Amino acid sequence: MSHATFLIPRDALSRIAGAEASGGELRFRHVTADDFYVVTRVEVASGLRLPVDIPKSYQRLAWGDDDLIGQWLRTPERGVNHNHWYLLRRPGASMPYDAFRELVPGARDPGANVGFLITHEPDLPEEHVEAGIPEFAAWFLTRDEVRPAHVAIEPSTLGIQQLDGAWPIQSLASHSALIVGCGSIGSAAANALAAYGVGHLNLVDPDRLLWDNLIRHTLGPEHVGRHKVDGLKTQLGQRWPATTVTPHPLDVVDDAHRIRPMIKDIDIVVCAADGIAPRRVVSHLSRRARKTAILACVLDHGRIGEIIRLRPSPRFGCLLCLRANLAQQGAMDAEADQELDYGTGQVHQPMTATPPDLHLVGTLAAKTAVATLLETHHGDDTQRFPGEHAILGLHPTGDLAAPFDMRQAGDIRWSTLPSPRPHCPTCSAA
Template identity: 45%
Template sequence: MLILIPHRAAETLRGAGPWGRLTLRIDRPEGRAVVAGISQRGNGIIPVDPDLRSRLLSSCDTTPTGYWYRASAELHAIWIELRKRCNTATALDIFKAHVPSGFKAPGAEGYLALTHAPGMQDAFPEHHLPDLLAWHITPTQAVPLAVSAEPATTGIQQLDGHWPTQRLQQTRVMLIGTGSIGSATAHALAGYGVGHLTLVDPDRLDWHNLVRHTSARQHIGRLKVDALAEELAALRPDTVTAPLALNVITDADRIRALLTDTDLAVCTADGVAARRVTGHLARRAGLTAVLACVLNDGAIGEIMRLRPRPGHGCLTCRRQHLIEAGGIDPEPALDAGYGTGTPHRPMTAVGPDLHLVAHLAAKTAVASILERAGHPDQRLPGEHALIALRRQPDWAPPFDLARTTELRWLPASPPQNGCPTCETP
């Protein structure tokens, strides 16, 4: 049995008297229980549950099933040694000797007990022993149980000092397109600690999306942005999401206004027009845009960073530069549905391949934000990344990736003369 102690329960125990009663919700098939209520001595039980949305084992009944005790630090040292010996037990008299008051004799089946040893850090400073532990008390012995107490700090703040969490929590990113690549990009951006995500997509989740999307079957028929926002709220509560059922092309005027309160734009939407409009709007707003897609029916992943700098051309300029250099323009194929074209090639990209592209896009976005904020260790090797999901040695350079997972970075190419995006209006 694993005993789970939510933060509010842990703080209540640490501030309570010498002993009291416990109520727990117990999931016996899964072998876990969570502390739901605590009393001071024999007084009434005080609920210590978090809010309903984050309540553990909420489907299990609350059961008055044990006691908690103030205990000596030595008893917790005994617990550690017993767990090292594959959960051997200690005699009940030894357990009782380390509990100064309130001990309750067990019945035939025994009961669950928690012990709080407030002097742990002073008594054993070098061992970092926990101050809250769990036991199964029987008529003859005390058996140590696995226990997990929720720390005061959870979520992205746990990485303070090792990752620029404060900077990223203040960052606002707009994600345009929440399909297979976009949904995984959103999860990755939230995992990096981006504090605010504006999710833009007019589409609903359909049956055929499930094979590659991060959202589950229960969300079929819902707007993708709403399903994704709900998932992120549960998994990454440090990230605030704003779901908007907008089309970046037909609602460009509304997107333009929103970009004034945005630090960076990411586009994972299908089609040439959506990518070009995103790049144009971002350039006009003075923002970096990161575009992510797959080419050749999912054989190559592409991430392109468009920065509003002199010498950095937009998407159209970069494609034209490829053509002038003797390469190919893969952009028109993006307007065709997966598995269409001449000759016909089925869409063979699987979800994890698309999610690999998504994670690289999220890393590119976060690295761009952090480099601009003064973190030189986040500098990227180029502005245009190609990754082989299936090798394509017969494609024209720079798409001639000879080995699967080969990653190629290219520099930015300059604006074309007369470009309506790159030239100052």
């Protein structure tokens, strides 16, 4: 009982706060496996007991029977909930029942049982609220003692809006992103973009979620057989409902003619697709549409990660310009590294990186995209990145040529991009 928690849904709060009566009966549901109590019915006037609307998404709050009867009281005297705050911070502390009855004379006699009481203390002084004294407090009553109980209040604002004022959610809500490749890295990027507050996501991937994907994908087994983009639409809609998600089960190479107009209508592209061809297509289409593209992948069998920010600027070249420059320096062919039988361009390699490393790369890709939007469109200098090309040490061996010669896990090395090559077919006409 000492660790039990009372959960008060938003609808119960409004019914108690808006009741003309100063007290009444409460119904509770006790979920014994997790030892919490949920308010399910509130008496707002004599004999008028109204059910509490609990959203179906809170599935666990619907477990068990609501057969426990308690009481709520609007306390006329200040100090009741201050006592709750004081006692709760002292493990095992309680108040004698008689002393509590003097403080709260309307509390019902629990008899030989345990009573449940919620006290409502509206109009708390601002300094009390800042100190953490609650407007609603919960108590266990016996004839010997009264103990405070933990209380969890459903806030009036949920989701990304809770960060309003601390994060530019209104700015990001106006932006859209196209995510090409919704596998392990892309699904993590999609979740992160929605969590950052990007208003609209277009998801492009022709593949279905299959059993071998489960080890590394953000989707669970309930989505096996579905297109990844459709599963992500469901997942993101439940987790981040403020973000609109549009699925496109398309192949960026075969359906490039359908992807091209999409890129014109969005603000930024994130590509986490496997293989050489999809990345080259994204690089080319984005440059021609004068949109920034963020490319994310893992290399060397998942030992290192790579993020490339391709901005449509005469200062920076495209993906092929970068690879040509690195080849001149003796670096590995990072595009061919993603495919079996290096350089054949036939079949992409099986994924060998650990799921958290893949998700780390996807999250950093999303951060790069969001930082680019905020810096470019809103002049936010706090989101300026140190470069355009990042190499991440995941579990590196240190035996590769620069810039892939990472030696420490967790290290991130940023560098710039080379200028466009003369007569580059992607950059020259952009």
